[in-house]
Amino acid sequence: MRAKAAHAFGRRASGSTGALAAPGPYGGHGRFSDKARWYLPLALTVDVLGITFPVAAIFHATDQPHPLVCAAVAALAWVGVQAVRRRYAADVLGEHRGAGAVLRDWLMLLGVLAVLRTAFDQVAEPSYALAGLTAGPVLTAACRMLTHHHLIAARREAHAVRRVLVIGEPSSADHVVGHLAARTEHAYVVVGVVPVGNAKLECGAPVTARLGAVAPSGLAEDAGIVLGAARDHGAELVLVAPGPRLSAERLRRLSWSLHDAGLPLAVLPGLIDVAVRRVQLDAPAGLAMLHIAPPSRRGVQPVLKSALDRVGAGLGLLLLSPVFGLVAAAVRLTSQGPAFHRQIRYGQGCVPFTMWKFRTMVVDAEQRKPDLHGSNENDGLMFKMRRDPRVTRVGRLLRRLSLDELPQLVNVLRGEMSMVGPRPPLPDEVARYNEVEVRRLAVKPGITGLWQVSGRSELSWDETLAIDLRYVDNWSLSGDADVMARTLRAVVDGRGAY
Incomplete structure (x- = not known):
């Protein structure tokens, strides 16, 4: 683990030296000052035009009163709402x-x-107004996705980041540095x-x-060491990992x-x-306390997720029926055996179910699997081969x-799977799960999920497990919608699909 942390730090920090040059007393490159300057103008332009043009066009086409005034008021209100909710703030953009x-x-x-319509006694038809306002949020969401992807790409090159000085006992500091260095989508780069x-x-x-193992009697000793290190590294933030040797009183004095020196903590x-x-x-x-809400397991969101899953699966089966026919014919005509492959998988609560897929392997693939265990390219419980000889050309x-995953829409319709969730494991994998790994099955498995959009088979088992546990604990409907949107890009890219 520590070797991985050192490697991750080197990989993350190696791209940061040039981008983070010439800091001020405590870092001259703010976390947000290095963001692309076009984020805010683009966001404002998209928000204004995304409301103004559709409202004006629909109001004009339907002979509603004052189309230009109504469009301008709606656009101003849209920008105002987002400004009040800090969507244009430098620390939020992207x-x-x-x-x-x-x-x-x-x-x-x-x-x-x-409220404005009632206050000014406007007689515009609400349905036309609603139609005109529909394009705005869609364009706004697309704009935010664009800027987010650009920001993530910039942070891989150590732009738009915040220089961090970590304080803590070595074991805790190793964990913090390794965790931050292993992922690049956040704004923090450890400089010391x-x-x-x-x-x-x-x-x-x-x-x-270094700080002494025992707290000093005065304020100046710890403060002088930390402020000097922050000045040497151009740090903009001090990040503390508390431990037995860094007590609450010692941390308070530090x-x-x-803060008196203007350095945030x-x-x-x-x-x-x-x-x-x-x-x-x-x-x-006076004790700082964090309340951690439990994951969403009951209530409106899970019920709505289940309803959306089944409606989406039903529509998908209906609309994709011609594709099903073409794929089934291609499978049957190019290799011996059935078009569909049935396999026992484990779902929510370790309940087994029969999962459906289009057959992509030869009919005796399961019997040949023991002979290939020595060629497994995955370092964990999953079996993956980049050039699996059992896979047919089609x-x-x-x-x-x-496309082989499409029949799982049947499993979604039956309530055994979800559109978004962890990958459904095989019985022999579940038999070897420990108490941490079995938590993957706290939610329904999905046709797609964070695993599929984050590299799929190229991920190690530890990375796959971490991604799945993150989803299990933090899933939301908006997060599911984001995964669905990213799935299309992953399918087109094809990275890790074998």
């Missing part, structure tokens, strides 16, 4: 691509316009570590100073000095892969385009 926030803003816009105590640091991050609570929407801050009796094409 950070999110989910459709949920856009939908909530749009519903607020409808409320604002309803101030370990607490004399233990060896394994992550490979620069160390210019925070006073850092962040403290890690020790949790990983918890969505921000599940976190609520409280301070009873099967390779079906896997490349993910």
Whole structure:
């Protein structure tokens, strides 16, 4: 694990030296100042035109009163709603691509316009107004997705990031540095570590100073060491991983000095892969406390997810029936055996079910699998081969385009699977699961999911497990919609599909 952390830090930090050059006293490149300058003008242009043109065109075509004035008011209200909700703030632009926030803003816009319509006694037909306002949120969501993808690409080159100095005991610092360095979609780049105590640091991050294992009697000693290290590395943020040697009182005194010097401080609570929407801050009796909401298992969202799954599966089966016929004929005509392949998989709550796929392998593939175990290219419980000899020629094409998964719409319609979720495992895989791995089955498996859009078979087992657990704990309808949109790109790209 520590070797992986050191490798990840080197990979993440290696691209940051040039992009983060010439810092000021505590870093001259703010977390947001390095973002592309076109984010805000593009967002404002899309938001204004996405409302103005459709409303004006529909009002003019249907002879509604004051089409240009109504279009201008609607556009101004749309921009105003998003400005009030800080969608144009520098720390927000490009950070999110989910459709949920856009939908909530749009519903607020409808409320604002309803109040204005009543206050000014407008007689415009509401249905025409609603039709004119529909394009706005769609274009806004598309714009945010574009800027988000651009920002993620920029951060892979260490642009638009925030320079971080980590403080903590070496084992905790290693964990923090490795976790931040292994993923590049966030805004933080570790530029140095101030370990607490004399233990060896394994992550490979620069160390210019250390804090003593015992808290000093005065304020100046810890503060001088940390501020000096922050100045040397051009750090813009001090990130603390608390431990036994970094007590609450010691941390409190250090925070006073850092804040007096104008250097912000962040403290890690020790949790990983918890969505921000599940976190609520409280301070009873002056103690900082994080409330972590449980994952969504009951209530409106799971019921709505199930309903959308079944409706979507039904429509998909109906609309794709010609594709089913063509694929089935291609499978039957090019290899011996049935068009469909049935396989026992495990679903939510470790309940087995029969999963349907188009057959992509020879009919005796299961019998030949034991002979190929030595060629397994996956480092965990899954069996994957880039050039599996059991896959037919048509099967390779079906896997490349993910068409072999289409019959699973039947499983979704029956309630055994979802449109989005973890990959459904095989019985022999589940038999070897530990108590952490079995948590993948706390939700319904999906036809697509974070695994499919994050590299599929190219991911290691640990990466696959981490992605699935992140989904299990943090899923939401807006997140599912985002995965569905990314699935199309993954299918076209075909990376990891074999």
